[in-house]
Amino acid sequence: MQLIPVDHTITKPVEGKKVYAEDNREIMHIKLQAGEEVKEHDSPKHVFIFVKTGEVEFTVSWEKHIISADKVLYMEPYERHALKAISDVTILVMKC
Numbered sequence: 001m002q003l004i005p006v007d008h009t010i011t012k013p014v015e016g017k018k019v020y021a022e023d024n025r026e027i028m029h030i031k032l033q034a035g036e037e038v039k040e041h042d043s044p045k046h047v048f049i050f051v052k053t054g055e056v057e058f059t060v061s062w063e064k065h066i067i068s069a070d071k072v073l074y075m076e077p078y079e080r081h082a083l084k085a086i087s088d089v090t091i092l093v094m095k096c
Helices: none
Strands: 015-022 025-032 037-041 047-053 056-060 063-067 072-075 081-085 089-095
Antiparallel strands (some): 015 025, 025 089, 056 081
16 A cells, blocks of 8 residues: 655646656646646547646647546547646546
């Protein structure tokens, strides 16, 4: 067993930290301040987005989706996506 601490305090612009990586799996913790954006990109892995606090707008294949703590976003490998923080937001990104 392993407990991994995750601090949701947003203190600076676009902060990302890998909190777990093993074999073909990884978890990133990303913090964005309201209005900050991450440009369009993709991943060769399956991606799950878990919003812990706040709201974020994801553009996936040219469709916009508002994601908050009550939804999980799943993307296939190589699906192009971008995001913009609607409010201060903390996100866990799982790639496998």
